[in-house]
Amino acid sequence: MRQNKKLKNIGLFLLFGGPTLFIFSAVIVIPFIFGLYLTFTNWSVATGDSTFVGLSNYAEVFTDKDFLTSFWFTIKYVFACLVFANFFAFFIALALTSKIKGKGLLRTGFFTPNLIGGIVLGYLWQILFSRVMPYLGDQYNWGIFEKSWLGDPDKAFWALVVASVWQLVGYLVIIYMAGFASVPKDVLEAASIDGANYFQGLRKIIIPLSIPSIIICFFLTITRAFLAYDINLSLTDGGPYNSTEMVSYHIVQKAFLSNDFGAGQAEAIVLFLAVALIAITQTYILKKREVEA
Amino acid sequence: MKLKMASIFKLMSIVLLSMLIACSNDSSNADENSNSDENSNDNQDQSEDVKITFFNTSAEVNEVFENLFDKYEELNPNVTVELIPTPIGGAQIEKFQSLLASGTPATIANLDAGAILQYKDKFLDLESEKEKYEALTTPGTIDRVLLDGKYLGIPWTSQGYGLLYNKRVIEEATGESFDPSVTRTRDDLAALFEEIDASGTAPVVIHGADWSLGSHYTGLGYALQSRDVEENLAFVEELKNGNVVLSDNPQFNGLMDTFDLLKKYNLRKDDPLVSDYNLDSTAFAKGEAAFYFMGDWTWAVIGQLEGRDEEFGVIPVPISNNPEDYGNSQIAFSEPKLFAIDDTESTEAQQQAAKELIEWMLTSEEGQTAIITEMGLNMPYNDLKAESPNVISNSVSEYVQRGDVISISVMNYFQPDWWSKVGASMQKYLSDNIEREELYNEFEDYWESTK
Numbered sequence: 001m002r003q004n005k006k007l008k009n010i011g012l013f014l015l016f017g018g019p020t021l022f023i024f025s026a027v028i029v030i031p032f033i034f035g036l037y038l039t040f041t042n043w044s045v046a047t048g049d050s051t052f053v054g055l056s057n058y059a060e061v062f063t064d065k066d067f068l069t070s071f072w073f074t075i076k077y078v079f080a081c082l083v084f085a086n087f088f089a090f091f092i093a094l095a096l097t098s099k100i101k102g103k104g105l106l107r108t109g110f111f112t113p114n115l116i117g118g119i120v121l122g123y124l125w126q127i128l129f130s131r132v133m134p135y136l137g138d139q140y141n142w143g144i145f146e147k148s149w150l151g152d153p154d155k156a157f158w159a160l161v162v163a164s165v166w167q168l169v170g171y172l173v174i175i176y177m178a179g180f181a182s183v184p185k186d187v188l189e190a191a192s193i194d195g196a197n198y199f200q201g202l203r204k205i206i207i208p209l210s211i212p213s214i215i216i217c218f219f220l221t222i223t224r225a226f227l228a229y230d231i232n233l234s235l236t237d238g239g240p241y242n243s244t245e246m247v248s249y250h251i252v253q254k255a256f257l258s259n260d261f262g263a264g265q266a267e268a269i270v271l272f273l274a275v276a277l278i279a280i281t282q283t284y285i286l287k288k289r290e291v292e293a
Numbered sequence: 294m295k296l297k298m299a300s301i302f303k304l305m306s307i308v309l310l311s312m313l314i315a316c317s318n319d320s321s322n323a324d325e326n327s328n329s330d331e332n333s334n335d336n337q338d339q340s341e342d343v344k345i346t347f348f349n350t351s352a353e354v355n356e357v358f359e360n361l362f363d364k365y366e367e368l369n370p371n372v373t374v375e376l377i378p379t380p381i382g383g384a385q386i387e388k389f390q391s392l393l394a395s396g397t398p399a400t401i402a403n404l405d406a407g408a409i410l411q412y413k414d415k416f417l418d419l420e421s422e423k424e425k426y427e428a429l430t431t432p433g434t435i436d437r438v439l440l441d442g443k444y445l446g447i448p449w450t451s452q453g454y455g456l457l458y459n460k461r462v463i464e465e466a467t468g469e470s471f472d473p474s475v476t477r478t479r480d481d482l483a484a485l486f487e488e489i490d491a492s493g494t495a496p497v498v499i500h501g502a503d504w505s506l507g508s509h510y511t512g513l514g515y516a517l518q519s520r521d522v523e524e525n526l527a528f529v530e531e532l533k534n535g536n537v538v539l540s541d542n543p544q545f546n547g548l549m550d551t552f553d554l555l556k557k558y559n560l561r562k563d564d565p566l567v568s569d570y571n572l573d574s575t576a577f578a579k580g581e582a583a584f585y586f587m588g589d590w591t592w593a594v595i596g597q598l599e600g601r602d603e604e605f606g607v608i609p610v611p612i613s614n615n616p617e618d619y620g621n622s623q624i625a626f627s628e629p630k631l632f633a634i635d636d637t638e639s640t641e642a643q644q645q646a647a648k649e650l651i652e653w654m655l656t657s658e659e660g661q662t663a664i665i666t667e668m669g670l671n672m673p674y675n676d677l678k679a680e681s682p683n684v685i686s687n688s689v690s691e692y693v694q695r696g697d698v699i700s701i702s703v704m705n706y707f708q709p710d711w712w713s714k715v716g717a718s719m720q721k722y723l724s725d726n727i728e729r730e731e732l733y734n735e736f737e738d739y740w741e742s743t744k
Contacts, residue, residue: 045390046412130567151501151566151724239503240566240724241717256387258710259411 039266044259057266066242067267070250071274073157077246078225080161085168085221086214092169093176094202107177111170118167122234125163126150129235153243156236160244163235164228172217179213180206211290218286219279226275247271343646344373345639348389348399350408351450351630352381353593354668361663365650372646386709398635400647403449406705409633410440417636417644419444429656431693434673437700438628446631447651450664451673453607453689453698454509454588455624456482456497460604462583466492473608473688477616479551486558489583495560498582501568501723507716508704509625510552510586511736513610516701517544517620525703532740539733544620547612549729555586556723565723570594578602586610588625589686592669596682606688609697619699624689626698628673714739 039057043050061067092110096103113121130148137145149155183206191201207214229248232238238245238253245253251271255264349358355378362374377392377399379385386408392398393415402409402416409416423444427435430448438448463471466489476482486496499506518528531537539545559565560582561573574594577585578601585591588607595601611621634647654660658678664670665679671686673693681687692698718735721727727735 045394047414130569131572134564134567147564148567151564238713239568239717239720241503241720241726242713253710253713256384256390257713258708 035265036269039262039269042262044261046259053262057262058270060263061266061270064254064263064267066245067247067250067254070245070247071271073244074226074228074247077157077160077164077228078222080158081164081168081225082218082221084161085165085172086217088165089169089172089176089217093173093180094206096173097177097180107173110173113167114170116167118228118230119234121163121167122231125159125166126235129159150236151240153240156240156244160231160235160246164225164231167231168221168224172220175213175217175220176210179210183209208289208291211286215283215286215290218282222279222282223275226271226278341371342373343371343642344375345400345643345646345650346375346377347650348377348379348392348402348404350379350385350389350403350405351668352379352385357663357667361654361660364659365653368653369649372650374650393637396638398637398639400635400639400643401651402633402635403630404446404633405629406438406440406446406627406631406702407707407709409446409631410705411709413440413443413445415635415637416445417634419447419634422447422648429674431673431675433696433698433700434628437702438631439702440705446633447655448628448631448673449651449655450630450668450670451626451628451689451693452588452590452671453624453626453686453692455586455607455609457577457585457587457591457605457607457685459577459580459583459585459602460606461602462494462580463489466494466583473606474622476608477611477621478614479547479554479611480614482551482611483554486554486584490558494580495582496558497555497584497586498560498573498577499555499565499586499723500570500573501561501566501720502570503713503716503720505568505586505716506719506723507714508712509588510548510610511715511719512701512704512712513612513620513625513699514542514545514548515703516625516699517548517612520619520700522700522702526706529703529706529740532737533744535737535741537737539736540730544612545733547618547620548610549732551610551612552722566720575601578605589671589683589689592683592685595685596669603684605685607685607692623697623699624692625701626689626693627701627704708743711739711743 040052040054041050042053042057096107096110100106116124129150133145134148136142137147147155149159187205187209188201191205196204227248228246229252232244232246232249236244238249247267248271251264251267254267255261258264347358347362349355351358355376359376362376365374366372377388379388389398389402389404389408393412398415420443423435426444426447434448434451435444438444438446440446458471458473460471463485467485476485489496515525515529518525528537532539556562556565560576561567571594573585574587574591575598576582577587577591578595578598580602595605607624609621609624612618613621616622632651634644634651636644639647654664655672655674661672661674661677662679664672665677665681669681669683669686671681671683671689715736718727718732718739721735722729722732
């Protein structure tokens with residue numbers, strides 16, 4: 001009887017969890033394991049050769065100067081995205097949860113960029129940066145826009161940040177708004193009766209109580225920015241002169257263009273570990289600051 | 294709303310994991326082509342019906358190929374041809390790799406010559422067809438497309454590049470009719486540029502993309518070392534061994550001196566790395582610049598423009614002041630894409646059907662009309678039955694007829710990432726971030742790193 005029940009439980013689990021589990025293993029777990037295996041070989045489609053080479057691919061990761069450069073570039077990009085995207089999202093969300101008119105319309109407006117795919121968005125901004133802005137810069141003598149931002153390594157970096165932040169903000173705004181909505185009104189009211197002004201309320205009540213949404217937003221920004229590929233491809237294509245190659249872009253180039261799958265995959269694993277480590281640390285630190293009303 | 298930390302965390306790790314996998318998945322997308330699996334097995338039983346697949350990296354003409362295959366199927370009801378398209382400028386070689394890795398390669402692949410060389414063991418040796426095609430094509434064509442001495446890919450289109458000129462602009466600037474055969478030295482070109490510049494029009498536009506600068510421009514340097522591909526390759530070998538000092542090499546110095554001249558008169562001189570291909574081609578076609586370092590393929594953009602000029606042509610990139618030097622009266626010419634037939638999974642019947650289809654595409658009126666008139670491409674074949682609207686490729690043909698071409702097949706043997714690496718160095722040079730000496734150092738370092 002008991003065994004029968006156990007069987008039934010397994011059956012029930014498979015009925016609901018089975019399809020998901022199957023898809024999850026087929027597109028995530030198995031490719032991941034296979035990818036891990038690849039890093040220990042010198043596999044190449046051209047030769048079909050897959051000799052076991054031990055850890056030499058990993059050794060190559062740390063001697064690949066371009067990888068390290070692109071990694072450092074990515075870290076700077078992540079940091080800039082993290083700061084700006086969250087800063088804007090936070091205050092836009094704050095404005096949208098206040099008694100502002102046309103809230104729904106504005107919310108939709110801010111969210112729309114997120115619905116545009118990264119590739120399309122990249123091309124869109126490419127036209128803005130390389131055609132529209134230089135044109136305006138010429139017309140009105142705005143020194144900063146006179147040349148295309150995509151032709152200079154430093155400005156191309158900021159072009160990437162601007163486009164990514166523009167895309168990210170809408171998504172983060174929604175999360176922040178949900179967080180703010182859950183801040184109990186009575187606490188804020190009590191504070192204001194006690195004589196706290198708006199900014200004191202914001203700092204001492206709203207922010208501490210929205211830590212869960214901040215954690216999610218930080219996590220999303222960090223992971224999405226670290227793994228950014230499409231916008232890198234369509235906006236700058238790694239240029240000018242490969243100065244804006246982000247780490248995912250470099251990995252794809254390494255694996256497919258330079259035909260070095262083992263080393264490329266090893267770099268992907270290193271990236272995975274680095275991102276996981278950073279994201280977990282960030283979540284852990286912020287979680288400690290979480291309070292309850 | 295109190296969020297449960299543990300569940301958030303689980304969710305986050307899944308999101309993270311899935312995103313990472315999405316960006317690092319490389320070889321295991323076998324699902325793409327389960328349907329072409331059938332053709333390797335099914336066809337043997339029914340020897341009449343053959344199904345072949347065609348992998349196309351000339352993505353801008355997917356549709357033309359598709360229509361052509363429809364016509365062929367009407368004429369040959371027992372053959373089914375399926376097109377495997379790739380996106381323009383997108384993951385083309387990646388798709389080819391995944392088809393190959395999953396054991397379902399296309400019967401015919403339209404690939405860059407360099408890619409065929411890289412996967413040479415996977416393709417059928419077409420030695421038996423060689424003689425037939427030698428008779429069909431213009432002299433020298435088959436020799437140019439041999440890869441490691443083997444006939445692995447059948448040429449179907451040819452391209453030439455050099456300094457394209459806009460006749461109206463030059464004539465308006467100089468006030469006399471322009472004869473493209475008189476500009477044969479760097480000084481000639483400099484004098485012409487000066488005259489055009491004085492008239493208020495930009496003499497030249499340089500497209501600042503890595504493929505144009507790296508592959509097309511610096512590629513000339515290796516090809517110009519000698520008319521013999523073997524000697525060009527030997528030069529590159531020496532370069533890899535660190536035995537060549539580029540600053541002592543007359544061809545490279547000449548090429549870079551000319552580049553300095555182009556750079557000085559560049560329409561995009563203030564902002565050289567914008568490299569918007571459509572914008573640059575349009576600027577040239579509408580007369581904002583008199584010359585354009587590009588090839589006849591740019592007709593795909595120019596041909597459709599409204600309000601463009603009518604007369605264009607091409608002249609060589611002069612590399613010295615001696616008109617007799619190799620390169621001063623020749624333009625670079627190649628057969629960039631070849632049709633190769635798979636020799637890993639395809640049956641003999643499929644390979645035979647593939648050979649017949651290719652021959653039909655290249656020799657029949659339907660095929661030639663599709664390639665020449667509809668695609669606007671050049672064909673290195675004799676007795677063409679279609680006329681090209683592409684005036685630039687017609688200008689290229691004049692050089693080909695005279696045999697005034699630079700074979701650039703040496704580039705087929707380079708690493709597939711070479712143009713992106715040296716192109717980056719050229720971009721730095723173009724935007725005045727490095728001097729000539731540093732540029733040569735970067736080139737030399739690149740070659741030594743590929744050893």
